[in-house]
Amino acid sequence: MKKKENAGVDKKSSDLSVNTQNAAGQLLTSNQGVPVNDDQNSLKTGERGGTLLEDFLLREKITHFDHERIPERVVHARGAAAHGYFQVYESMAKYTKAHFLQDPSLQTPVFVRFSTVAGSRGSTDLARDVRGFSVKFYTEQGVYDLVGNNMPVFFIQDAIKFPDLIHAVKPEPHNEIPQAASAHDTFWDFISLMPESMHMIMWLMSDRAIPRSYRMMEGFGVHTFRFINAEGKSHFVKFHWKPLLGVHSVCWDEAQKISGKDPDFHRRDLWEAIENGAYPEWELGVQIVADEDEFKFEFDLLDPTKLIPEEIVPVQRIGKMVLNRNPDNFFAETEQVAFHPGNVVSGIDFTNDPLLQGRLFSYTDTQLIRLGGPNFHEIPINRSIAPVHNNQRDGYMRQTINQGRASYHPNSLGGGCPFQAKTIEGGFRSYTERIDSKTIRGRSKSFLDHFSQATLFYESQSEAEKQHLTDALRFELGKVETVEIRQRMIGLLSQINKELAQNVADALGLTVPEALMYPINHSVPANEDPQDYQPIYIKQSIEKSEALSMNHTSKNSIRTRQIAFLLADGFEMEPLETMKKALEKEGAMIKIIAPKLGEITSSKGEKIKVDQSLLTSASVLFDALFVCSGKECVETLVNEPDAIGFIEEAYKHYKPIATESNGVDLLKNSSRIKKELVKETHGLIGLVVDKSPQEFISAIAQHRFWEREKKDKHLG
Ligand code: HDE
Secondary structure, three states, rough: OOOOOOOOOHHHHHHHHHHOOOOOOOOOOOOOEEEOOOOOOOOOOOOOOOEEEOOOHHHHHHHHHOOOOOOOOOOOOOOOEEEEEEEEEOOOOOOOOOOHHHHOOOOOEEEEEEEOOOOOOOOOOOOOEEEEEEEEEEEEEEEEEEEEOOOOOOOOOHHHHHHHHHHHHHEOOOEOOOOOOOOOOHHHHHHOOOHHHHHHHHHHOOHHHHHHOHHOOOOOHHHOOOEOOOOEEEEEEEEEEEEEOOEEEEEEHHHHHHHHHHHHHHHHHHHHHHHOOOOOEEEEEEEEEEHHOOOOOOOOOOOOOOOOOOOOOEEEEEEEEEEEOOOOOHHHHHHHOOOOOOOOOOOOOOOHHHHHHHHHHHHHHHHHHOOOOOHHHHOHHHHOOOOOOOOOOOOOOOOOOOOOOOOOOOOOOOOOOOOOOOHHHHOOOOOEEEEEOOOOOOOOOHHHHHHHHHHHHHHHHHHHHHHHHHHHHHHHHHOOOHHHHHHHHHHHHHOOOHHHHHHHHHOOOOOOOOOOOOOOOOOOOOOOOHHOOEEOOOOOOOOOHHOHHHHHHOOOOOOOOOOEEEEEOOOOOOHHHHHHHHHHHHHOOEEEEEEEOOOEEEOOOOOEEEEEEEOOOHHHHEEEEOOOOOOHHHHHHOOHHHHHHHHHHHHHHOOOOOOOHHHHHHHOOOOOHHHHHOOOOHHOEEEEEEEOOHHHHHHHHOOOHHHHHHHOOOOO
C-alpha cells in the first residue's frame, strides 16, 4: 500500500468539517433554506385567533423537536468522548501487518468513548460499575475498533448469557429501581448462581469500579485476539491501555457524595483537562503469545473470565494515544458513534472466545435499531478515512450518491469495478484456523476453574484495597433483601478466600458454610451430568501479581490534580502565592474556595477572585486541600460550619491537607485531626504543616493516605 505523508489527523478533521456548521453571521432559515423573518410567533387567524395548519415553519420546527431523541444504548448509555491520535513507537511488522502499527511517523486519528455500563444516559458518572473504554482508530486501511473495558475480564463466558446479566443488573422491571447501581436483589441473585462471575466480581467490588478520572483508568481488550503478520503467521494478543497519570480511584463514601454534588464529574474532568491543554495520554500495551504456546497456561486463553498475569507474559508498551480535542457536538459525535469489535483491519483477527463471537453479531444489530438503519457508517463520526466502494445500496438516510448502473459484482458494465483487493494490496483475509469437530451446544471443561484467579486478584491487593473490597461486598449484599441470595454469595466467597467470606458474613449476620457449597452451576449444558461440570480450582503458578493492585501504580506526578485553597477575608497572600505557584508549576489546578463568591481581600488589602463558594463547592470534588493562614481569615472560618465540614471531609477521604502558621488552628477544630497533630505523626498521614511546597507536592502525588483508615472502626 502506498505510504501517505502524515495521513490522519488533518485528513479526518477536514473529512468531518464537510458536515460541521457554524452559524456565525448567518441568517436563520428553515430546513429547506428559506430565510425566516419571525421565529417568535406562530401564524394565527388574527391576534387572538387559532393557529393555522398552514404554518410550515411551526410544523417543521416542532416535528423535528418531537423526533430529537434516539434510543439510548442498551448498555453503556452514559458516556463521554474525545478526539486524539495514536502513534506506534516501533514497527510491529514482526507480528502484524496492520499498517498503523508499523509506521512510527504515522499519527492515526482516534475517537475514544468512556462509559458506565448499567445506568441510563442521564445517570451519575460515579456509580460502582465497569467502565467502557472504546477506541475507534481511523486507519488508512479502514476503521479498527478496540471496544474494551477498564477491567481485564468479564462476568460470563458465553454470549448467550449477556441479556440475562444485563437484565439482572439494570433497574428491576417492576419498579425501575435502582438507577445505575448493582446493589439490589436481581443482580446478586444472578451472580450468586453464576460461579464463573467471581473473578469479575472481585474487580467490580474493588476501587477500580470507582475511578478518580477516565484519564486515570487502565483499559483492556479483554478477549484474546490475534495478530497476523505478512507471512500469515498468527500470534495471540491481549490489549492493554496504560494511563500515564497512573491508575487512581476515589473511595466509596466519596463516590456516593460526588454523585449528588456533581453527577457529571468524570465527563467534566475529561472535558476540562482537554480544554486546559492537559491532554490525557495512554500507552498501548500488548501481551503476545506464540500460537504454539496456546496450551501452556493453567487457564484457557479463550476464556474471557481469565487474564494472563503480567509476571507470566509481560506487557510490551508499543505506542501512545493522546486525546487532544473535545467533540464539537455531543449528539453528533459521542451519541452517534457506533463501535463494533468486528471492525478490524488486515493484521488483526479474532479467536474463538465464545463471548467475543457473540459480540461480533451484537454490535451491528444494535446500531440498526439505535441509529435507525444500515447506513450508520456514513454518519461523519463513523466514516472511514480510507475510501469506501462497494455494491451496498439504498436504505434509510443514504448519504452517498453512487454513480453508474452497476451495483453488483461481477459486472462488465462498470468495468468490473470495484475490484477485489489482493492480500498484498491490503485485502482482508481471515485467519485460516483448522477446525475439525462436531457441533455442540456446550462449554469447554477448560473453562471450569472459576475461583483461582479471583483468589489471585484478592491476594494481590494491599491491605487497604482488601478492606475496600470487603466493605463494598458488605454494602452491596447488605442492600440485598433476600437472605438466601446473601447466603449463596457467602458460599461463593468462601471459595475465593475464607477470611474475606468471614468478614462479609459478619457484617450480614450470617455464617460461612462449613462444607464446600456451590450453587447449582447454571452453565451446565442441558444434556450433561452437573457433576461433570462442578467448578474446579486450579492452583495458579503465581500467588500474587503486583500489576493487579493500584498500590503499585505510578505516584510521581500531580499533573491535573484539583487542589482546593480554603480562605476568607484577611488571608496571608504571600504563602498562598508561593504554594499556588509551586503547585501550578507541577501541573496541578487550583481553585479558590471562600464563604461567598466575588472578590476576597488579603491582610494587606490585595484582592483575588473566588472560584467557588462553600455553598457551590464540596471537598469531594478535590484531590487535596490547602488551608490558608491569616488572623481574620482563620477567625472567620472557625465560625463557618461549612468550612470545618470541608476540612473534615477531606481528612475522612484520606486526602493530603496542608497549612502553615495559624492555619493549623483551623485544623485543630476537627477532633480527629487535632489528635494527629498532637502526636506529631501527621507527616506520615498526609497532614503537611509548616513544610515546604515540595512536601505537599509529594503528598499529593501519593493520592491518598489510607493509613488513616486503620483508625476506622472496621479495623479497630
Ligand atoms: Fe458490549 N455492547 N457486549 N461489551 N460494549 C455494547 O453496543 C455486547 C462486552 C462494550 O462506547 C452495545 O453500541 C454483548 C465485553 C463497550 O458506544 C451492544 C456482549 C466488553 C460498549 C453490546 C458484550 C464490552 C459496549 C450497546 C457479550 C469489554 C460501549 C451499544 C457477548 C471487552 C461502546 C452498542 C460505546 C456496547 C453487546 C460484552 C464493551 C448491545 C452481546 C466483554 C465499551 O451491542
